[in-house]
Each structure stands twice: as C-alpha cells, then as structure tokens.
Amino acid sequence: MTRKAAIIGGGVIGGGWAARFLLNGWDVAVFDPDPQAERKIGEVLANARAALPALSDVPMPAEGRLSFAGTITEAVEGAQYIQESVSERLELKHRVFAQIQQVAPGVLIGSSTSGFKPSQLQENAADPGNIFVAHPFNPVYLLPLAEVVPSPANPPQAIEQAKEILREIGMFPLHIRKEIDAHIADRFLEAVWREALWLVKDGIATTEEIDEAIRMGFGLRWGQMGLFETYRVAGGEAGMKHFMAQFGPCLQWPWTKLTDVPEFNDELVDLIAGQSDAQSGAYTIRELERIRDSNLIGFMRALKDRNWGAGRVLREHDERRRAAFHDGEATGAPLVMAQMQVLSGWIDYNGHMTESRYLFAASETSDAFLRLIGSDMDYVASGFSYYTAESHIMHLGEAKLGDRLTGTLQVLAADEKRLHIFIRIMKGEEAVATIEQMLLHVDMKAGRTVAAGPHVLDRLIPIARAHQALPRPEAAGRFTGQRKG
Structure with a gap:
C-alpha cells in the first residue's frame, strides 16, 4: 500500500524532503502559501531525479504522486508522516502544529528546525509526544543525516517508529539523547x-x-x-x-x-x-546545485564502494530495497538498473558518445543487476563471479554531451551456470543502443564454470521466470551484419 507524507513548508529543505519521500515511493502532499512553491519544488525534484538514482544499485521504486494542497488540513489528511519545514519562528511553528493536530491526531510530526529544542516545539501542543526534531542537511534528497531529537515527552516507541521511517527513505537517523539548542x-x-x-x-x-x-x-x-x-x-x-x-x-x-x-x-x-x-x-544557484550534486555523487559512490561512512548507509538502504524486491517486486517489466549522464570524457571527435562508453553503460547496468541478485563484491571475494562470454552491440541512435541515459535489463534465459541478458541504453523513450550478452558463472580458482550459489539462484530464477512474459526483443539473436527486416 502506498503511504502518504505531508510536507508543510516547501522551501529548499521542504522541497528536499518532498523529493526524498517521492523517489522512495511515498505519495507526497505539500502545503506552502508561496505562489512560486510549485515551480521551486519542481526544480528541486528535477535535480533529485537526476541525482538520487545514481547512488542506488537496486531499481528505484515507482515514484509516488505529488500534490499541492490549498490548506494544511488538506495536506495532512490521510498522512502517515508529517514533516514541518516552515520558517524558524517559534510562534509560527506552534500555530502549524496546532492546526495539524486538530485534523491528524496521533500522526508523527518531525520538525526540520535547526535551532529549537523539541520541548520548545511541544509547548501547549495537544499531543506533544508526537512532535520531535528531525533536522536534515541540504540537499535532503542526497545527504543521509537526520538529527532525531526527542524530549522526555516523546514515547520511545514513537521515536523508534520515526527512525524506521527515515531509514526506509535512505536516511541515517542520528538519535541525540539530550536536547540542546542547535543540536549537534x-x-x-x-x-x-x-x-x-x-x-x-x-x-x-x-x-x-x-x-x-x-x-x-x-x-x-x-x-x-x-x-x-x-x-x-x-x-x-x-x-x-x-x-x-x-x-x-x-x-x-x-x-x-x-x-x-x-x-x-x-x-x-x-x-x-x-x-x-x-x-x-x-553560476546560477541551480547550476551550483547541480555541480554540488554531481560532486556528492562521486564522493558518496566512492564511500559506497568501500562500505564506509555515508557509503555504508547507501549500502544498507540498497539491501533493504533488494530484500523488498526479492520479496515481490520482480515484475515482468525490464528492470531499470542504471542512471547515467554523458560526460565530456565520454564523447569522440564527432561530439557523440564513443563506443567504449556504450559498453561501459552496459557494464554499469549488468553490474547493478548482478549486485541485485547477490553476485556482489563479497561474492567475488569468496571466489565466484559471472564472466561475460559474448556481447553483441547495436547502435540505434546518438547520445551527446549532457544527455541523461537509463540502462534497463531483461533476462532472456537463465540456468545454474548461464545468464542470457538484453540491455537497452535509453535516452528518454528512445533506445540509443542495445547490448545482448551471455554470462557464465565461474569458479575463479578452478577456472571453470560451476553452478551459482543457492542465494544467487533464489533471486535470479524468479526474475527470469517473470521476464518470460515479456516480448522477445527483435534484435535478440542477431549476428553482425545481419540485414534488418
């Protein structure tokens, strides 16, 4: 069942919260009286859509539905979680909390405040135990830290529930045990x-x-x-x-x-x-945001490869979503496995993406799929891996500097030792290339093909079966030089 988050206040921080929830599959209702709120949040969301998937090695869930409410009441009705991100004026926050709790009693309300203590936020509240601090850092859709600060009025189970919700959207809830002005x-x-x-x-x-x-x-x-x-x-x-x-x-x-x-x-x-x-x-502010996001992705991907710092949070979030995927999200649709952008080092003298980068894009896509089914670096360290035995690439369109690309993967066939896949490199709705590959599962020490581990096959085979319902790609099985039609 799709859940709903209400975001009260749609500035830079509120917009980041909206993007974080939306891209993790929650429906989001935003209330902000600013007539420019919809435009501003749209721009933040565009940046988030380009950035957050680049940190993930597991297919992103279907994006939630975004709506803009005319009143606080409309925004919070039916919400399972509420995040307040209005201006840092205590009397304003008190009015907002009072309105929320009139129509949404019992719902958790996190405040993005950077300075106020939760006991100050809870003053004269109808239900102080559901109001707490959840202070994020900009950009909220990329940086995982959320300082979770309760007061003695907050039941421990409410704070644990809030922390679990934050973990579900890929954040790192840092539980601050004593309230203090401006937190840590x-x-x-x-x-x-x-x-x-x-x-x-x-x-x-x-x-x-x-x-x-x-x-x-x-x-x-x-x-x-x-x-x-x-x-x-x-x-x-x-x-x-x-x-x-x-x-x-x-x-x-x-x-x-x-x-x-x-x-x-x-x-x-x-x-x-x-x-x-x-x-x-x-630079414009939006240009600086995109530069910042691109740099953060590079840093955080490097940390993720080493399972260190913020990268460990990304890995754990992937594992949670990988488990959910394994439990029932393997549908018949080709899997969206990679999000990429054509960089300056990817283009040739014609201004088009060079051939090696199409193969790189295919590798990014297939590697993400292998991690999805459990053939990850730990598996490789144990002495087993999938090796690419054959590849056939077809160039169907042109990708140029700055183009956003998506790598999708369809399993054509799979058994204990072989994995036959079909990759599409998409630019919007257009496939600019397809890559068909046959991979063999190998015992690296023995230097021969062997059956994949049970935990890998337990993830792979249900996906392969689901993909049998997909139409077989026309290009599958082609040989080099074969005429079309």
Whole structure:
C-alpha cells in the first residue's frame, strides 16, 4: 500500500524532503502559501531525479504522486508522516502544529528546525509526544543525516517508529539523547562559521580562500572520517592519547575567537556578499546545485564502494530495497538498473558518445543487476563471479554531451551456470543502443564454470521466470551484419 507524507513548508529543505519521500515511493502532499512553491519544488525534484538514482544499485521504486494542497488540513489528511519545514519562528511553528493536530491526531510530526529544542516545539501542543526534531542537511534528497531529537515527552516507541521511517527513505537517523539548542551538527558549524566571519572581517582571508582551505584539505578528511577519527590517525601509532597530549595545550592559546562575535552590521554583510558574488557569481544557484550534486555523487559512490561512512548507509538502504524486491517486486517489466549522464570524457571527435562508453553503460547496468541478485563484491571475494562470454552491440541512435541515459535489463534465459541478458541504453523513450550478452558463472580458482550459489539462484530464477512474459526483443539473436527486416 502506498503511504502518504505531508510536507508543510516547501522551501529548499521542504522541497528536499518532498523529493526524498517521492523517489522512495511515498505519495507526497505539500502545503506552502508561496505562489512560486510549485515551480521551486519542481526544480528541486528535477535535480533529485537526476541525482538520487545514481547512488542506488537496486531499481528505484515507482515514484509516488505529488500534490499541492490549498490548506494544511488538506495536506495532512490521510498522512502517515508529517514533516514541518516552515520558517524558524517559534510562534509560527506552534500555530502549524496546532492546526495539524486538530485534523491528524496521533500522526508523527518531525520538525526540520535547526535551532529549537523539541520541548520548545511541544509547548501547549495537544499531543506533544508526537512532535520531535528531525533536522536534515541540504540537499535532503542526497545527504543521509537526520538529527532525531526527542524530549522526555516523546514515547520511545514513537521515536523508534520515526527512525524506521527515515531509514526506509535512505536516511541515517542520528538519535541525540539530550536536547540542546542547535543540536549537534549546527553547533559545530556555528563555531566554524563564526571563525570564518572574523577571518573575512579582519582581512585575513576572503570567502574563496576560506572555502579552498576547507575543500582542499580537512573537508576531504571530514567527509569520510569525521573529526575524532581524523585526529586519532593524526596521533600516529600512539593514537588519540598522543594527539591530545601533543595538541591539547593549544586549546589555551589565543588561536580562535569562538567566545567573541563580530558585530553583525551592513558593512559585514556587504563584505561577505560581495566576496561571495566574486567567488561564485558566474553560476546560477541551480547550476551550483547541480555541480554540488554531481560532486556528492562521486564522493558518496566512492564511500559506497568501500562500505564506509555515508557509503555504508547507501549500502544498507540498497539491501533493504533488494530484500523488498526479492520479496515481490520482480515484475515482468525490464528492470531499470542504471542512471547515467554523458560526460565530456565520454564523447569522440564527432561530439557523440564513443563506443567504449556504450559498453561501459552496459557494464554499469549488468553490474547493478548482478549486485541485485547477490553476485556482489563479497561474492567475488569468496571466489565466484559471472564472466561475460559474448556481447553483441547495436547502435540505434546518438547520445551527446549532457544527455541523461537509463540502462534497463531483461533476462532472456537463465540456468545454474548461464545468464542470457538484453540491455537497452535509453535516452528518454528512445533506445540509443542495445547490448545482448551471455554470462557464465565461474569458479575463479578452478577456472571453470560451476553452478551459482543457492542465494544467487533464489533471486535470479524468479526474475527470469517473470521476464518470460515479456516480448522477445527483435534484435535478440542477431549476428553482425545481419540485414534488418
């Protein structure tokens, strides 16, 4: 049964929540009085559709239905989960919660607040136990962290239910045990932000130089190891105790101004804004969002390959959806296994995607399918794998720089040792190439074909049977040079 999430407030954060729920199969109703809300959320959703599937190695569920409600009442009716993302004004949030709980009693309400404590949000509420903090990070549709902050008024089972919902949409619910202003991450960011403002105000560095210091250095370390693990490594073989002994005295030195705040006036605002315009003004906000998303995908895919940090969350989400797929989502439709974009290194002198990249696209598609059925890197490490024995590619159209491509896969036949597949590389509704392949299951140490493992066959054979109902592709079985018709 399709579930419904209500998003109250459709700004950058609310739009990201809407995209995260939609692309994970939930119906979503949005309420926002801004007349531009539908356009803004449409643009966020377009970015999410291009980005989130690139992190997945399992077919995405059917996208939910998006609707825009004229009132809060209309938005929350029938919702199983509600996320509030209105402006950071406590009295406004209280009015919103009161309206919600008049028509949706007993429904969980997560707040995207970056500063207020849950006990403040719950003041005078009809049902305070269902209101809690679920603070995400932008872009919500890509970054997994959600700080889940309860108060003593929240029943533990309600918070566990909320955390499970967040896990189901691919997020990492970080349960914060004690409520505190600004939670954990934003307190840390506030310290860095305050120090950065002083560096700009005092003429030490520009906004660009500060950003370069972060992204060329410690930001890369933080993205995969955080703070304490990074410093543990910095302590060498002696570990954290040595690091603390070596650098602990620095805490007493006047290195920072964390207890002092620069005067927030028009002069400081103009200084920061002017430098930021010089640094990034050549790009629109939407262009910067797409650049950010593409970079995040690259980082997170690398972490996923290593089962580390945010990549571990992606793997676990894939495993949950792979189990659901195995339990009943193997339909007769060709499986959507890969989402790609034609990059500058993919094109030849004609401006078209080069042949090697069609094979790469096919490999991305078939590799994702192999992971789906359990023939993943752990399986390969155990000494078994599928080897491609034959390939036949047909070029049917042209893909050019920037084109979005989708790889679909149809199982033509399968038994214990063989896997016969048909891949389509789609540009919208047009197939730009088809690739037919025969794969053999191999014991790599013995160097011979053997039966696949039972857990692989348990996933593969039901899909193969479901695909028998599909029309056989006209190009299946063609030989090179065969005339059409």
